[in-house]
Amino acid sequence: MAAFSYICDSVAVITMSNPPVNALSSALIRAVQKAVEEAIGDFAVEAIVIRGDKGKFSAGADIREFNRLERGPPLVSLIDLIEDSKKPVVAAIEGVALGGGLELALGCHYRIAHAQAYVGLPEVLLGLVPAAGGALRLPRLIGISATLSMITTGKYVQAREALKLGIVDKVVGENTVDEAIQLAKKVIGQPLGSRQLSTLPVQCPPNVEAFLDEAMVKVKKQFRGAQSPLACVEVLRAAVQLPYLEGKKKERELFQFLYTTDQTRAQQYAFFAEREVAKWTLPSGASWKTASPQPIRTAAVIGLGTMGRSIVTSLAKAKIPVIALEQDKKQLDIGSKAVMSLLDREILKMEQLGHTEFTNSLGPVQFTLDYGKLRDVDIVIEAVFENMALKKEIFRHLSGICKPEAFLCTNTSGLDIDEMASVTNRPQMVIGTHFFSPAHIMKLLEVVHGHYTSSTTISTAMRLAKMLGKVGVLVGNCPSFVGNRLMRLYVEQAVFLVEEGSKPEEIDRALEDFGLAMGPFRMMDLAGLDIGWKARTEIGLTGPKLPIGTPARQRGSKRYSPLPDILCEKGRFGQKSGQGWYKYEKSGGRNAMPDPWLYNFLSEYQRIHNLKTHYVTQEEIIERCLYVLINEGFKVLEDGIASGPEDIDVIYNNGYGWPKYTGGPMYYASIVGLPVVLTKLEKYYGANPDIPDLKPSSFLKKLVSKGNPPLKEWRSHLGFQSSML
Numbered sequence: 001m002a003a004f005s006y007i008c009d010s011v012a013v014i015t016m017s018n019p020p021v022n023a024l025s026s027a028l029i030r031a032v033q034k035a036v037e038e039a040i041g042d043f044a045v046e047a048i049v050i051r052g053d054k055g056k057f058s059a060g061a062d063i064r065e066f067n068r069l070e071r072g073p074p075l076v077s078l079i080d081l082i083e084d085s086k087k088p089v090v091a092a093i094e095g096v097a098l099g100g101g102l103e104l105a106l107g108c109h110y111r112i113a114h115a116q117a118y119v120g121l122p123e124v125l126l127g128l129v130p131a132a133g134g135a136l137r138l139p140r141l142i143g144i145s146a147t148l149s150m151i152t153t154g155k156y157v158q159a160r161e162a163l164k165l166g167i168v169d170k171v172v173g174e175n176t177v178d179e180a181i182q183l184a185k186k187v188i189g190q191p192l193g194s195r196q197l198s199t200l201p202v203q204c205p206p207n208v209e210a211f212l213d214e215a216m217v218k219v220k221k222q223f224r225g226a227q228s229p230l231a232c233v234e235v236l237r238a239a240v241q242l243p244y245l246e247g248k249k250k251e252r253e254l255f256q257f258l259y260t261t262d263q264t265r266a267q268q269y270a271f272f273a274e275r276e277v278a279k280w281t282l283p284s285g286a287s288w289k290t291a292s293p294q295p296i297r298t299a300a301v302i303g304l305g306t307m308g309r310s311i312v313t314s315l316a317k318a319k320i321p322v323i324a325l326e327q328d329k330k331q332l333d334i335g336s337k338a339v340m341s342l343l344d345r346e347i348l349k350m351e352q353l354g355h356t357e358f359t360n361s362l363g364p365v366q367f368t369l370d371y372g373k374l375r376d377v378d379i380v381i382e383a384v385f386e387n388m389a390l391k392k393e394i395f396r397h398l399s400g401i402c403k404p405e406a407f408l409c410t411n412t413s414g415l416d417i418d419e420m421a422s423v424t425n426r427p428q429m430v431i432g433t434h435f436f437s438p439a440h441i442m443k444l445l446e447v448v449h450g451h452y453t454s455s456t457t458i459s460t461a462m463r464l465a466k467m468l469g470k471v472g473v474l475v476g477n478c479p480s481f482v483g484n485r486l487m488r489l490y491v492e493q494a495v496f497l498v499e500e501g502s503k504p505e506e507i508d509r510a511l512e513d514f515g516l517a518m519g520p521f522r523m524m525d526l527a528g529l530d531i532g533w534k535a536r537t538e539i540g541l542t543g544p545k546l547p548i549g550t551p552a553r554q555r556g557s558k559r560y561s562p563l564p565d566i567l568c569e570k571g572r573f574g575q576k577s578g579q580g581w582y583k584y585e586k587s588g589g590r591n592a593m594p595d596p597w598l599y600n601f602l603s604e605y606q607r608i609h610n611l612k613t614h615y616v617t618q619e620e621i622i623e624r625c626l627y628v629l630i631n632e633g634f635k636v637l638e639d640g641i642a643s644g645p646e647d648i649d650v651i652y653n654n655g656y657g658w659p660k661y662t663g664g665p666m667y668y669a670s671i672v673g674l675p676v677v678l679t680k681l682e683k684y685y686g687a688n689p690d691i692p693d694l695k696p697s698s699f700l701k702k703l704v705s706k707g708n709p710p711l712k713e714w715r716s717h718l719g720f721q722s723s724m725l
């Protein structure tokens, strides 16, 4: 960690160096402070340029230091020193200027950015507020409204948009540092008053108080349960109402409050968990370090249904040329139109953000009916509907057509990867890539390791995730993999609670208040109830394959709820049919309204089945739905389907709308305390012995017997296990 300087024509160029992202650690802040002080005191220096080493300005405060007790020199005083300098200071922004990195750049008098660079104040994503003057200086530069959007979402802003907003003074295509030196020389001797942002008035809309009140209401709704976005609005209020120095105090107070909350700890855990799971390691010792990914220069997608279309879009957005294949002309026409419309929307979005170059940088998409066109692609992603026979037929076909080095992926949400691999001539190159809908937006990719899958194939699929801007999580091959395996039990529990007397909207509200993006019933209605119905019919849980005489509410020795099947039999498929667990204004409507018909239907159902109902509390809803999911998470670890609790958390945070500020289901369990989770599961299992999924897993019991160790030690307690990884 260092800051080294050289002088070029009376301009001191200070380089911040702390690989890989020049995070502002205590040591780096100290070093930069010293370098700036020296430059200010050096008669030979007339201006200063600050840059980051290896093409990155800075990713902000060093998050790894957040948990350390000893604290280094405050970043705030370094930034004040820079802003107060009588010699002009120019920030040369390459790569990223995020969080404290951007705050430092805002303390500089001028900012030049490389066209590929991006800036942002993502502290909110770590459960914090900007605390080195960023939320006070930025509204003085770009106004309250644009600042609000940046700091409450933490979004990253590309250089061109930053220029439009006024965050940077100039965008250059190359030689950022040289340009910064030229600018620094040009402004030597010019008055700096108007460039010292802390001294300027905040740019406010006419009725700023009403604007902020409204913003608070919106943010509460948008980020339900999260504390830091609310604190961001409060900082902005301070920026508006208070002089800069008092605003600074308020900023500090809010930061110090948030700094001690469970939410920030959970979000920091989630941040590092994402990075850790990306570095997969197998029990065999194979890992991202030992297996090199193969290049993916071209791809093909088979099937242009909902998933296939968005997978094509995702590949095109990542600039990977893609061939999209359908089985007949009609499907191809429908699919290609849908893809083009998705791509147009993406282009429009990017153009609105000022990226005119984006249009030309999408990967080309070619539509075809001809399998022969797939001969030379590096990777194929099969995305037809969930039918094993059809998928196997396609894999057999691909085996004969694709070049021997081509990887074959299947986008399945739970079918057996090995069965598909077994019909190919390259089972070691077959892998599951479970995308989440819509695939060009959702960040998660479950990468499913089959029995035969080679480490090179895993490495390549994990690299693909990164290329697509997604978080790849490696999981083992079992029915429904990790995400859906846990989700099924959560949804099932919610349906049982409806049988027991709760209402869909009560359950949804309880879980949404907990922080989930969408409750289980709204989610089922959105996805379409018929999908699960079809799957249950296929495996004989309902429909013609169900043995005659099977009790309506029992399968084997387990409780079963036929409610979702009955709704489907009545044509209630959810949003698409205008009725499901809720009613909608029309087929395809999105506005879920409680349905009196359903209440009557449920009363009748309870009467027919002689069900005793009880008042279901919010506590019972949360505990039964979430603890059954968490319990299955422990079973997944026991079965060796996921390598650690972090993997499960990353899946839930990025694919299932779990609130990141609780860290993910397994982290949440660790905070609630494993003994509590165990006791509650025992209680609910005792009351519902026909729901074996509520029976506490042996791994959970083991961890409790070991004294409730912290989450990072759970793996070491797994002992000998047969890993599916």
Ligand SMILES: CC/C=C\C/C=C/C(=O)SCCNC(=O)CCNC(=O)[C@H](O)C(C)(C)COP(=O)(O)OP(=O)(O)OC[C@H]1O[C@@H](n2cnc3c(N)ncnc32)[C@H](O)[C@@H]1OP(=O)(O)O
Binding pocket: 020, 021, 023, 059, 060, 061, 062, 063, 064, 075, 096, 098, 099, 100, 101, 122, 123, 126, 129, 130, 131, 132, 272, 275, 276
């Ligand atoms: C005391 C308070 C005073 C002032 C308040 C200021 C607060 C802050 O600044 S909070 C920090 C705000 N910054 C961020 O949230 C940035 C987070 N980082 C990123 O978004 C990304 O890492 C990146 C865009 C900078 C780079 O992405 P990518 O190229 O995909 O690489 P990785 O994400 O895998 O990261 C590589 C490597 O760097 C580590 N890392 C990234 N940012 C930080 C950081 N701010 N502090 C410490 N370490 C950081 C990351 O963990 C990876 O490390 P490993 O390789 O060891 O896993």
